[in-house]
Amino acid sequence: MAAAAVVPNKKVVLRRHVTGFPSKEDMEIVVDTVSLRVPEGQTAVLIKNLYLSCDPWMRDRMAASAALALGFAIGEALVNYGVGKVIDSTHPDGWEEYSLITQPESLKKINHTDVPLSHYTGVLCDWPHDCMHARKPFRHPPWFTFGSCMTGVTAYSGFMEVGKPKSGDFVFVSAASGAVGQVVGQLAKIAGCYVVGSAGSDKKVSLLKTKFGFDDAFNYKLEPDLTVALKRCLPNGIDIFFDNVGGATLDATLLHMRLSGRVVAYGMISQYNIKEPYGMRNLYTIILKAIRVEGINVIVNGEDGWDIKEGKVTVVEDVVQGIEKAPAALVGLFSGKNVGKQLVAIAKA
Amino acid sequence: MAAAAVVPNKKVVLRRHVTGFPSKEDMEIVVDTVSLRVPEGQTAVLIKNLYLSCDPWMRDRMAASAALALGFAIGEALVNYGVGKVIDSTHPDGWEEYSLITQPESLKKINHTDVPLSHYTGVLCDWPHDCMHARKPFRHPPWFTFGSCMTGVTAYSGFMEVGKPKSGDFVFVSAASGAVGQVVGQLAKIAGCYVVGSAGSDKKVSLLKTKFGFDDAFNYKLEPDLTVALKRCLPNGIDIFFDNVGGATLDATLLHMRLSGRVVAYGMISQYNIKEPYGMRNLYTIILKAIRVEGINVIVNGEDGWDIKEGKVTVVEDVVQGIEKAPAALVGLFSGKNVGKQLVAIAKA
Structure with a gap:
């Protein structure tokens, strides 16, 4: 069996806990490596991240004591909803180029491909049907998790x-x-x-x-x-x-x-x-x-498909290209820099 | 036709508009007279008041600009819900011993007499079925009126x-x-x-x-x-x-x-x-x-008769005797002097 290819994996890592307004300096880009195959003996899924969602509620998880869900750990990649593609065996969630998902049951397959994939981080994110949600365990039951996925x-x-x-x-x-x-x-x-x-x-x-x-x-x-x-x-x-x-x-x-x-x-x-x-x-x-x-913080009823699929709802996304731009995009939310849903495009496919 | 008897009618009148906590000095007892017969040619009902209700929301109407309903006028009797008996032809509402009601359609007949009459100022006041409501027009539609009648x-x-x-x-x-x-x-x-x-x-x-x-x-x-x-x-x-x-x-x-x-x-x-x-x-x-x-300020549904009639609910009333005690009873609400529903008993029958 040939050795799997190993490629660089850029991540947005928390450098320090946030107090007051977040700044780019609270995060840093770290380049790690990832094997393009799930390690032998591990039940997991390797995802290439295509779009990551950028949402105000992430601010809470950057604080020393997070109220909503588990706080992000210093030195670890930030986590949020996203859309990705299965490379090896499905759950893009880390603010990194590739994510190894060890709880594949939490991945949600995208059923509708007649609209831009990016919409699945937000307006079409019909969790729990179509959305891939955060890898990390939440302090509260899953249905308490929230963020972009609720758009x-x-x-x-x-x-x-x-x-x-x-x-x-x-x-x-x-x-x-x-x-x-x-x-x-x-x-x-x-x-x-x-x-x-x-x-x-x-x-x-x-x-x-x-x-x-x-x-x-x-x-x-x-x-x-x-x-x-x-x-x-x-x-x-x-x-x-x-x-x-x-x-x-x-x-x-x-x-x-x-x-x-x-x-x-x-x-x-x-x-x-x-x-x-x-x-x-x-x-x-x-x-x-x-x-x-x-x-509102709960997805009460997943309405699988609605007016957007009939073309009745217009969506404006503010997409920055490349994971390096993710920290600035997140910080920009709090000064209203974004116009519409803020996304980070990581890769084309 | 014999002349109608004329009797004294004590009232609680607003002496000045209230700022801050109300005091007894904001009100005064005035003795007027009332004819025990409805004046000739007038469509009205003469009521002998038995119980008047004493409620925190009256404070608002004592202010120079009332938010909830029409403010009380200086020199006029305070108005609130109550229970009374028809003397001449039906609407006890003035903070006075007798009230002449010119809009008898607003009077509500009490149907249940197997419980103390005083309960109809509060716990059993099933407006609009059983309750007599305020004579004065309200700034808002009738169903916006509230007070003791909502207890x-x-x-x-x-x-x-x-x-x-x-x-x-x-x-x-x-x-x-x-x-x-x-x-x-x-x-x-x-x-x-x-x-x-x-x-x-x-x-x-x-x-x-x-x-x-x-x-x-x-x-x-x-x-x-x-x-x-x-x-x-x-x-x-x-x-x-x-x-x-x-x-x-x-x-x-x-x-x-x-x-x-x-x-x-x-x-x-x-x-x-x-x-x-x-x-x-x-x-x-x-x-x-x-x-x-x-x-909550609206009587959404009048539930005509419920657990109290089955003896499931206990009611404690704090009844003071005589209209002279009404100002102190009203003021006492704001220091928690009352134990249970505050009422003023005006007459026995």
Whole structure:
């Protein structure tokens, strides 16, 4: 039996635990080697990684004490969802070019090949059906794991099942051009709602109006007072707030909710890198207006295939080429550098 | 036709708008007169008030700008739910001995007379079936009105429909010996839950354990750290938090919720009299644990008659005698002076 070829394997390794905003210096690129064959006697699968997903929640795992799942270890490759190709015997998850997967049962075969493969890191990631999920054991049951893999299904189930849109509802989406926001806005339009999004640049605002079909949008960085922007764009108030931002944005928007409004608490990116969370003062509105606030981190129902396959939903991805660019892409999420779902393309096939 | 008898009519009148904690001096007793016959040509009903309900939400209507409903006018009688008897032709609602009701269609006939009449101001107040509601028009649609009238139905629908208790669930009730808390605790036991309550005196704690069947209870005033008390009484965490207090209590309890926990936001008595609301810092837990927080102020479904009629639910009322005692009873709510549902008995029949 011929010896297996050994090739270089670049990885993004955690250099130090993160406090505050993550920086590129918290990570480093390390070049290791990998045998292109699964070691003899090992039940495993060797994956060539094609796309890796880049998501805000990874910040939590870079801290010394992670709240969501197992923290990343210093000196080890970061881990997240992705799409890959089986080389030797299926589970691309390490932030590395190749990954040896010893729990192949956790790999999910991709069934639909009529859309870009990259969509399977996000909008089409119908976990547990189609997605390959993290190799490392989680502190919580598997269905507690979350991240990019939730972009599609969770945007769908969060908006539809928690938001319960009715035709004519007024919908506000924060961080609306992001991986999740762009999908939610389009689902809202399909449901017959009036939808307004906020984003952090004029380019993104333009994208919301022209590409994703939002009825209105504003650049929150140019609005000294969110309340004024909301009153201008949504003078009748808000029935559904799909929130990716949290903190002051959530607090101000609560006051603008209508009776029996629904807040889908999907993300709080404003709160991830700060030591002292923002003090929310408008919670009493929840009682005054009989508002439901529901946190989403669970894939409640895998909806295998939906509007995207019928071409009803447009997806914008922000893809950087090469694993060397991964740390900057991850850091860029927190300053809103990305336009749409952030991905790292590792290899062509 | 003989002239109708004219009798004195004592009322509790608003003397000045309230800021901060209400005081007895914000109200005064005024003696007016009333004819015991409805004035000729007027479509109205004359009611002799028997019981008036005394509820925290009245504080809001005493402020210069009321958030919930029409504010009380200076010099006019306070208004709330009650039980009364028709003298001349039907709607006891004014904080006065007699009330002339010009919209008799808003009166609700009491159908069940096998329980104390006073229960109809609270636990049995099955609005819109059995309850007499406020005479004044509300700023919002009628189903937005709330107060004592919600004690029974809303405790029931809030706990059952929002809390969705399952046998074995861990339930925490704040202000548990109050009008709503005592009912919720008993409903939780009927549903097979393990239920813990907090209250502000050892007497109330004892009542929770001996009279209302709570599995455990603690005096929050003796607990320097709520988190420690919760960990001791509910080491496995909380599935349902029925909250009457809000603020720091809600913030601390959020951290102790279990995955997919439900928070029934029923009241925030800690926040009613303060200028700057407490800054809630633990909202991110909502996402981490996929928690649902739902505000209750609406009578969603009138459940006409339930466990109380079968003798399954015990009710403790704190009844003061005479309308002169009404201002002190109302003020006492905010220092936890009342034990159970606070009522004012006006007349025997």
